[in-house]
Amino acid sequence: MRLVFMGTPDFSVPALHALHEAGHEIVAVYSQPPRPAGRGKALRPSPVQQAAEALGLCVRHPVSLRNKPEEWQAFADLNADVAIVAAYGLILPQPMLDAPRLGCLNIHASLLPRWRGASPVQSAILAGDTQSGVTIMQMEAGLDTGPMLLREAVPLTPQTTASTLHDTLSALGASMVVRILAHTPARLPTPHPQPEDGVTYAPRLTRDDGRIDWQQSADAIDRRIRALTPWPGTFTTLADGTVLKIGAAQPDPDMPASADPGTIVDDRLSVACGDGTIRLTRLQRPGKGMMEAEAFLRGQPLPAGTHLGTPHD
Known part of the structure; x- marks a missing residue:
């Protein structure tokens, strides 16, 4: 398929690599702009930007997408079949959600509808949950409210840490999104609405x-x-x-x-x-x-x- 990939942190990198290795045409990668880092505060590109450039992929890093019709049009002009979003960090306006032929899919690190929001990995451990997982969902305007295409669980133990769970879910999400896109190019698996019961929110941490x-x-x-x-x-x-x-x-x-x-x-x-x-x-x-x-x-x-x-x- 002809893809756009959108992600920023380490969590997103395995999915980018998996999609590239599966032979999909990644026409552009979107990531957060380079940020000052280290003692010298030199600008450092995100892990996704570094991985994309190592693969020879085109990287775009707009500062904002809100009220930016020129960015929306540039995105639409990519003529993508689907956009894959994994911890990108910017909200996609409706014109961008609508632009790819098959829409935008999000790799979310929880068993939705539990732990919608910014810190699902940490929130699952904090709450003492016995399982976590990854949900691939069709994106819509609400916060992690879109219908689900695939949902897989992993157990949590008294030894599970944010680092180990992060790595497990990152690898799982990469595998799941490749399997999703292995369906016929004309369509994706039928998504199912999230349950109305069991909704919780994972706040941004300070x-x-x-x-x-x-x-x-x-x-x-x-x-x-x-x-x-x-x-x-x-x-x-x-x-x-x-x-x-x-x-x-x-x-x-x-x-x-x-x-x-x-x-x-x-x-x-x-x-x-x-x-x-x-x-x-x-x-x-x-x-x-x-x-x-x-x-x-x-x-x-x-x-x-x-x-x-x-x-x-």
Whole structure:
């Protein structure tokens, strides 16, 4: 088929590669513009732009598509059979949704209608879901509301992290979209409306979402750490305001909370929670890299009785 691909982050790259390897004609790739990055703040192209250019594909990166009829016409002039969208980052106006012969398909990292929105990977882990997955849907004007062409699930375990789930769903989405397009060029599989029941929304995350609230249960804190690492990252503070980033932790079901929430209760960085105890296993202090707890404690001892978090945590 004659395709347009639209995506920006690492999540989208496997789908681009899979479509290229399947022999589809990718007439253009749309991605977010290069952004300042690193200490020198030099402009860095997105992962999708880098992958597309390595494949010799034409890349476009408009800053905005809203009220841009010239962009809409340029998109329509590509005469694409279908556009594949995977974490692109810009809302497609209706003229662009209508331009490809078979419309625009979105690779969404959740089992719709659960976790529509910006952070489906993290939200599934935060909520303690037992499964996640990928939905290929026909795009329409609403936020992730379009009818579904294909939907496949993967299990979530107590060890699942945002990083591992991201990679699993990225690979799954690439496989699914290739299978979708293997149908006859004249049409796609028949889409089915999303159920009206079970709709939830995954909000856009901010840095403050990573603040550990020690009043929560050990299991909830563990899910937050697994869901929000590496971005936006989870953190707590010492009494002097020093920020400690938390990279990994392990709930201890055999150790009930024996102190006020946020209190370190032993020499292994076990912390009392609102319900239960959790042991911090990877930490980072300002100006240092993330390290295992044993190495961290050699540089900054945190004895039993140390309180983590602000008085409001």
